[in-house]
Amino acid sequence: MTVRRPAASAPRVLLTAGPDGVRAEGDGEARLGHPLTGDHLDPGPPAEGVFAGWRWDGERLVARNDRYGVCPLFYRAGGGSLALSPDPLALLPEDGPVELDHDALAVFLRTGFFLAEDTAFAQVRALPPAATLTWDTGGLRLRSDGPPRPGAAAMTEAQAVDGFVDLFRASVARRLPGEPYDLPLSGGRDSRHILLELCRRGAPPRRCVSGAKFPPDPGADARVAAALAGRLGLPHTVVPRPRSQFRAELAALPAQGMTTLDGAWTQPVLAHLRRHSRISYDGLGGGELVQNPSVEFIRANPYDPADLPGLADRLLAASRTGPHVEHLLSPRTNALWSRQAARRRLVTELARHADSASPLSSFFFWNRTRRSISAAPFALGDGRVLTHTPYLDHALFDHLASVPHRFLVDGTFHDRALHRAFPEHADLGFASSVPQRHGPVLVAHRLAYLLRFLAHATVVEPGWWRGPDRFLQRLLAAGRGPGAPQRVSRLQPLALYLLQLEDLAVRRARRRP
Numbered sequence: 001m002t003v004r005r006p007a008a009s010a011p012r013v014l015l016t017a018g019p020d021g022v023r024a025e026g027d028g029e030a031r032l033g034h035p036l037t038g039d040h041l042d043p044g045p046p047a048e049g050v051f052a053g054w055r056w057d058g059e060r061l062v063a064r065n066d067r068y069g070v071c072p073l074f075y076r077a078g079g080g081s082l083a084l085s086p087d088p089l090a091l092l093p094e095d096g097p098v099e100l101d102h103d104a105l106a107v108f109l110r111t112g113f114f115l116a117e118d119t120a121f122a123q124v125r126a127l128p129p130a131a132t133l134t135w136d137t138g139g140l141r142l143r144s145d146g147p148p149r150p151g152a153a154a155m156t157e158a159q160a161v162d163g164f165v166d167l168f169r170a171s172v173a174r175r176l177p178g179e180p181y182d183l184p185l186s187g188g189r190d191s192r193h194i195l196l197e198l199c200r201r202g203a204p205p206r207r208c209v210s211g212a213k214f215p216p217d218p219g220a221d222a223r224v225a226a227a228l229a230g231r232l233g234l235p236h237t238v239v240p241r242p243r244s245q246f247r248a249e250l251a252a253l254p255a256q257g258m259t260t261l262d263g264a265w266t267q268p269v270l271a272h273l274r275r276h277s278r279i280s281y282d283g284l285g286g287g288e289l290v291q292n293p294s295v296e297f298i299r300a301n302p303y304d305p306a307d308l309p310g311l312a313d314r315l316l317a318a319s320r321t322g323p324h325v326e327h328l329l330s331p332r333t334n335a336l337w338s339r340q341a342a343r344r345r346l347v348t349e350l351a352r353h354a355d356s357a358s359p360l361s362s363f364f365f366w367n368r369t370r371r372s373i374s375a376a377p378f379a380l381g382d383g384r385v386l387t388h389t390p391y392l393d394h395a396l397f398d399h400l401a402s403v404p405h406r407f408l409v410d411g412t413f414h415d416r417a418l419h420r421a422f423p424e425h426a427d428l429g430f431a432s433s434v435p436q437r438h439g440p441v442l443v444a445h446r447l448a449y450l451l452r453f454l455a456h457a458t459v460v461e462p463g464w465w466r467g468p469d470r471f472l473q474r475l476l477a478a479g480r481g482p483g484a485p486q487r488v489s490r491l492q493p494l495a496l497y498l499l500q501l502e503d504l505a506v507r508r509a510r511r512r513p
Contacts, residue, residue, distance in 0.1 A: 010087035013056060017080040017137045028056040032086055033071040033378065034386045036174065040064060045145075046130050048174065050378060050389055054084050054133075061135045068147070068392060069129035070284070070374045072257065076123045082135040086379070088124045088257040089504070098505045099123060106342035109494060110322040111315070112261045113372035115349045120258050120501060126371070147366050152357035153402035160403045161413070164290070164396070165421045171393035172197040180206040181279040184269055185236070187224030187431025189291060189414045190283025194390055196422045198281075199232055207276075208234050211269040212241035215445040216438055220431035228428060239268045245445070246452040249493050253500055256375040261320075261493050263376035274382040282377045285391035288365035289400040291414035299409050303359040305351070312346035321494050324487045327478040328495055330469045358405040365401075446489045453492060457499075464499050468506070471498045 011030040016023045031040050033051035040053030046066050052073040054063035063084055065073055074088040083091045092098050104118035117126040127133060128144040135141070155163070172194065183198070183205035185191045198204060208229040210222040222238045229236035242248035248264035256263055273280050287293050301314050316322040316339065326334060349367065356362035377387050391397070407413060419426040457464040457472055464472050475495040479488045 010085050010090050012083065012085040012087070012090045013054065013061070014083045015056065015061060015081060015135060022059075022137065024056055024058075030054055030084075032073065032383060033066070035066070048394060050387070050392065052086070052127065059136060061133075063127065063131075063133040065127050065129070065131050067130050067394060068370060068397075069127060069131065070370055070378065070389075070392070072259075072375070072379050073127045074119065074124050074257070075127060075133065076125075077135070077140045078123065082140060084133075088119050088121060088126075088259065089254060091124050092121065092504065100336075100501070100505055102336045103341050103345045106337040106339070107345050109325050109337055109498075110339070110342055111319040111368075112321065113368045114259060115345060115367050115371070116352075118345075129366075129370075148398065148401065149353065149356045149362055150398055150402040151355055152404040153399075155402075155404070157407050160399075160407050161417050161420055163399045164403075164413075164417045167393070167396040167399050168193065168390065168417075169197060169200075169421075171390040171396045172201060174393065175281075175388040175390055176201060176203050177279045179279065180277075182207045182209050182273060182277040183281055184209050184211070184273070185225040185229065186210060186283075187221040188283075188287075189418060189430060190286030190391065191225075191281070192228060192425075192430075193286070193414070193418055193421075194281050194283060195228070195232070196418075196425065197390075200422075204232065204234060206235070208236045209269060209272055210236065210238050211266060212238065213265045214241060214245045215442045216436035218431075218434045218437040220434035224429065224431045228425070231425070231428070237272075239272050241265055242267060244448070244452055246449045246456070246492075246496070249496055250456070252380060253493075253497055256379045258497070258501060258504075259379070260372040260375045261497060262372055263380055266376045267380060270376070270381050273385055277385065279386045279388070280377075281388045281390065283391060284374055284377065284389045285365065285369055285397070286414070288361060288369045289391060289397065290408075290417070291411060292361050292364060292408070294360070294364055295409065295411040298358075298360045299411075301360070303350075303354075305354050308347045308350050309343060311350060312343045315346060316342060321490050324478070324490050325494065327487065328471055328474045328491055328498065330474070333469050357402050358408055361405075361408065362401065443485070446485060446492075449492055450488065453496065461499070463503075467499065467502050469498075469502065471495050471502070 011027040013026040013028060031053040033049065035047040035049040035051045037047050040051050041055055041062055041064050050066050050071045052065035052071040054061060061082065065071055072086040074085060074091055076083045076091040085091055099122040100120060101118060101122045104114055105120055108114050117128050119126060129147045130145040132143045183195055185195055185208040208225060210225040212219060212222060226236045248267060252264035252267060292298060297318050301311060329337060350363055353359040353362040381387060472495065475491055478491055
């Protein structure tokens with residue numbers, strides 16, 4: 001079996017109603033993440049923080065989560081039963097068929113993230129934001145206050161920037177550490193802002209820690225982070241990236257519940273934090289809310305509610321694997337996971353953001369940030385580490401989500417805020433300005449990935465060669481023709497994902513008596 005759970009399996013509860021009452025298996029109570037105040041299950045509006053939890057009292061189960069639905073919690077309901085776990089793979093039947101959500105996969109295979117509450121599995125759903133789920137013999141009841149999507153506020157550009165600076169300071173003040181800690185630091189804006197504000201508050205980290213991404217990343221994150229740490233007189237450690245991208249992704253994909261293609265490179269940094277720190281900080285949300293990494297796409301493709309199918313098409317074409325995925329799909333899977341199905345599902349989700357101040361920024365936050373980027377700190381990461389997320393402070397989020405689109409679309413909003421708050425560091429650039437590294441190093445890295453992939457398939461997983469949809473053979477065939485190196489590089493993690501998903505869906509069905 002390719003997909004294996006870690007030795008310390010995720011908490012899980014299974015409740016089944018029968019003529020003699022409810023049979024309960026697993027964990028009757030679980031607490032995940034950390035609310036800043038109160039308990040995970042306190043009634044009323046969710047507290048600050050990223051958290052989720054449930055309690056079964058013998059008659060009724062109650063589950064709740066944070067305002068944004070960032071803390072992973074999934075459920076499967078039907079047939080008089082309910083199962084809950086932060087790991088969607090823990091909710092799949094041990095034997096028997098696993099039904100896939102084909103429309104959800106049609107989107108995921110092209111964009112790299114799931115939409116709203118979708119997962120790869122038809123019967124498994126993510127708990128929505130600010131949700132209260134209750135279950136008893138009368139059935140399931142699910143209430144969600146829904147994602148907050150404030151419209152554009154009446155403010156000047158100066159008021160937008162000043163509000164960001166002031167509210168960010170208040171957010172960090174609510175999240176000051178009570179003990180020595182290590183701080184992950186990249187060469188970007190989000191972690192820099194966190195570090196500078198912590199230092200301004202007299203709470204600098206014991207050490208700054210930077211990771212290293214896989215090629216074609218040029219390695220500028222660590223260099224820029226080291227320069228900033230040096231200015232502040234702080235020790236700086238660079239944690240080497242995983243030696244093999246293939247092996248890192250082989251472990252990371254199932255460890256994140258098959259919910260994302262990202263996060264593998266973060267594993268050494270997260271391991272460092274587990275060993276050295278009980279408190280950490282993450283810049284989750286800063287990019288999508290403040291200076292969106294997709295700002296060029298947003299600028300070139302204005303949100304037009306009258307042309308959402310056209311916008312969905314352009315989004316698919318601009319996505320990581322959108323232009324290439326058909327090379328991996330057989331006629332059967334291409335029909336199940338078609339571009340048309342992806343477009344339909346995207347149009348539905350895009351329409352939900354029409355009233356937001358910046359509809360595409362809102363779309364990326366509630367889908368890419370919430371469902372994909374968050375998996376690294378909160379699925380791969382150790383739940384015992386208190387991970388603060390200052391950009392998800394409720395008042396700060398409401399301000400940033402209501403900043404008029406015209407103030408964000410030039411892609412410099414966070415720069416202006418940083419320069420206003422910390423002008424003494426305005427001369428230090430960001431890693432994103434350094435071009436990616438191509439040439440022999442990248443070619444060698446791509447080849448090493450492919451060779452390890454093929455060796456693993458031959459020695460450890462020979463069944464991959466005999467799979468019904470021949471994903472591995474199609475990956476090799478994609479290496480022919482113009483653009484082959486980039487195409488194969490983009491498709492390799494996706495092929496690995498599909499082979500692991502095939503193991504879950506097909507091999508479990510074969511185990512059925």
